[in-house]
Amino acid sequence: MAALTLTKQQARKFLMYYHGLSRDAAYIGKEGILSFIRQVGCIQFDPLNVVGMNHELVLQSRIQHFDRNELRELLYEDRKLIDYWDKCMSIFPVEDWPLFAKHRARYQGWCDQNEAAVGRVHAEVKLRGVLCSSDVDEEEIVDWAWGPAKLSRAALEGMYHAGHLVIQHKVKTRKYYDLAERWIPPELYGIPDPFEDMGDFYAWYVLRRIGSIGLLWNRPSDAWIGISGLKSAERNRAFAQLLERNLIREVQVEGISHPLYIRTLDLDRLDQAMAFEPQEKRACILAPLDNLLWDRVLIHQLFDFEYRWEVYKPVAERKYGYYVLPVVYGDEIVARFEPVKQRGKSPLTVHKLWWEEHARVDSSMKKSLRECFARFAAFHGTTFDRKSLKL
Structure with a gap:
């Protein structure tokens, strides 16, 4: 089957649509949380908390009026989600157990x-x-x-x-x-392994990780972290098996030498993304371990955005700061900022913001960013110190 062809802008547009980052009400409430996590397979857990933990930051950018209590209920009362190992420690639907x-x-x-x-x-x-x-x-x-x-x-x-x-x-x-x-429902607990061998397991896992990001290539990548034993030979066999079974399609993106792949079940979303034209471009804040950022080499090639989480680097080796988060606007990543650690109900404050060289900063972008930071402050139950952003 012939490969699909996309421009970089179209690939970016698809990813933003796929992750619900370009739409204000793409996912709403507890059903929205479940729907998004089922779509991407899992979201990564990390305990570091400066302005929220990673899984909370992933969801606040996608779920309208995200409420931490709703996630807690899904995990520990409704038991529709579970804490377990996937992309390192993660949260995923209990039916995947x-x-x-x-x-x-x-x-x-x-x-x-x-x-x-x-x-x-x-x-x-x-x-x-x-x-x-x-x-x-x-x-x-x-x-x-x-x-x-x-x-x-x-x-x-x-x-x-x-x-x-x-x-x-x-x-x-x-x-x-x-x-x-x-706690695991009896229809899920103790049932036989659904995969006959490691080849089938790896094929399922590779497909899952493609869906975690939306577009992914067959290259060494942080996107494969957590899949024990998946070396290049096993990965190559998994991609071949998925192509043979028509579970993925090859995507050629102009300007990128290596082919990308999309799940066949996401082709309708690709069509929806290409037809989607928002009235206004939306700004949002990404988590440091956001699904979109799992392959940072790919993100660099698609978005011209080079990102390293520098929390574990010595101060002298940091290019930006201790805890720096990317900012999306439309189908671009236009800035990054370092927040002041959030304490209680004190106003959300930005320590420093850096614009990307390719960002075309205008009044519409500034307005959208101010609205974005106001939403981010509301997620913390507080207000935003607008003077600290200097827009």
């Missing part, structure tokens, strides 16, 4: 090797109910994924990754665990 059987199997080996400790922790959770790591008395220090850790923490996390436990709720970033069988 069976699809991660191969990830759980990797951690079952650790549980088997530490059978005595796992058995004790399992008995504690079964008897006492919801527990966090400080509620479990296993003081031995063991090697764990993040370095030396108490056996109690390692056992809880190992059992969680192996699917014996789930996060029943969180208090800020502290995880409270309970038995998975108590």
